[in-house]
Amino acid sequence: MRGYRIESWGTDPVLTDVPDPVPGRGEVLVQVEACGVGATVLNCINGDLANDPELLPRVPGHEFVGVIRDVGPGVDPTVVGRRIAAYFYLFCGRCGPCTTGLEQRCSRLAGFVGVHRDGGYAPLATLPVRNAVAIPDDLDPIAATVVPDAVATSLHLTHRAGIGTGDRVVIMGAGGGVGMHAIQTTLNAGAAVVGIDMTTEKLDAISDLGAAAARGEDLTGLSPELFGGERATVVVDFVGTPETVDWSLDALGMGGRFVTLTTFRDRSATFRSRRMVFQELALLGSRYTTRTELEHAARMVSSGAVKPVIGATKRLEDVLELHAMLRANELVGRGALEL
Ligand SMILES: [Zn+2]
Numbered sequence: 001m002r003g004y005r006i007e008s009w010g011t012d013p014v015l016t017d018v019p020d021p022v023p024g025r026g027e028v029l030v031q032v033e034a035c036g037v038g039a040t041v042l043n044c045i046n047g048d049l050a051n052d053p054e055l056l057p058r059v060p061g062h063e064f065v066g067v068i069r070d071v072g073p074g075v076d077p078t079v080v081g082r083r084i085a086a087y088f089y090l091f092c093g094r095c096g097p098c099t100t101g102l103e104q105r106c107s108r109l110a111g112f113v114g115v116h117r118d119g120g121y122a123p124l125a126t127l128p129v130r131n132a133v134a135i136p137d138d139l140d141p142i143a144a145t146v147v148p149d150a151v152a153t154s155l156h157l158t159h160r161a162g163i164g165t166g167d168r169v170v171i172m173g174a175g176g177g178v179g180m181h182a183i184q185t186t187l188n189a190g191a192a193v194v195g196i197d198m199t200t201e202k203l204d205a206i207s208d209l210g211a212a213a214a215r216g217e218d219l220t221g222l223s224p225e226l227f228g229g230e231r232a233t234v235v236v237d238f239v240g241t242p243e244t245v246d247w248s249l250d251a252l253g254m255g256g257r258f259v260t261l262t263t264f265r266d267r268s269a270t271f272r273s274r275r276m277v278f279q280e281l282a283l284l285g286s287r288y289t290t291r292t293e294l295e296h297a298a299r300m301v302s303s304g305a306v307k308p309v310i311g312a313t314k315r316l317e318d319v320l321e322l323h324a325m326l327r328a329n330e331l332v333g334r335g336a337l338e339l
Contacts, residue, residue, distance in 0.1 A: 033065055044112065060121050061121040079129065091106035142338060152296075163191050163234055168232045169232060169235075171195045241269065259285075
């Protein structure tokens with residue numbers, strides 16, 4: 001089959017002939033219909049999640065959806081024909097966190113789809129059967145590409161931060177793939193939401209979803225009181241620079257929660273302990289999603305409660321154009337690869 005492979009970490013994958021994968025014990029073979037393309041796949045390709053040369057060559061793409069076409073030994077064959085989305089983390093399914101439904105905290109994590117095993121930038125992929133999460137058959141495959149990461153991650157952070165009615169939420173970097181869906185999951189939870197981003201196109205898209213939009217190029221000039229003179233109860237930060245963290249902590253009122261989802265290796269920030277104490281702030285990390293939340297995310301997209309925000313869709317031979325758009329900060333929401 002023709003598919004993309006990463007030949008060296010840090011360079012874009014190459015379209016080439018790839019052997020058809022065969023499902024091993026406990027695995028399923030998936031005919032990939034479409035694959036989401038966002039900042040995380042660029043991080044994977046960059047080697048930010050792992051950069052061992054022995055993992056290469058590697059088919060990237062963790063946000064894929066498709067149909068199970070075959071099963072390996074030990075897998076119930078009645079799953080053939082089922083529509084699935086890939087769960088990104090290669091969790092063990094047996095440790096303490098896994099058995100309590102917190103697969104994203106697996107204590108024996110074996111790595112990531114698209115990094116430690118091949119992903120969805122090719123027409124066929126294999127997955128451990130526990131990573132193949134059933135999604136509704138009526139979901140359009142392109143629309144469904146937002147489910148396994150963009151919407152599921154948004155739903156998890158909404159739960160993680162305890163966001164509900166009465167919350168005032170600021171989303172920093174709201175015009176990106178997860179941000180555009182986090183606006184929707186937090187609005188659905190009953191919060192008032194302000195999305196911050198830089199380009200007019202992204203700010204318009206934020207407004208279209210029903211949130212207030214604020215331009216964040218110069219944070220020193222942006223009031224921390226974005227809710228009619230009141231500060232936020234929650235700030236969700238997808239950017240993670242010293243400037244965004246500092247502004248975010250300042251924008252929180254008494255008892256506020258700061259949630260970070262930045263995974264870039266080179267980002268760090270400092271905070272004043274005194275401010276944390278005097279305002280009784282909480283500092284939270286939110287890591288991917290649970291399998292149950294992924295299933296819920298699929299139902300939300302299927303029912304129309306969350307609208308997929310997909311800025312561009314490309315065929316296999318043109319997918320690197322999506323990478324260029326992401327690097328240039330030109331993609332509103334997610335990109336999608338149509339197989
Ligand atoms: Zn585990």
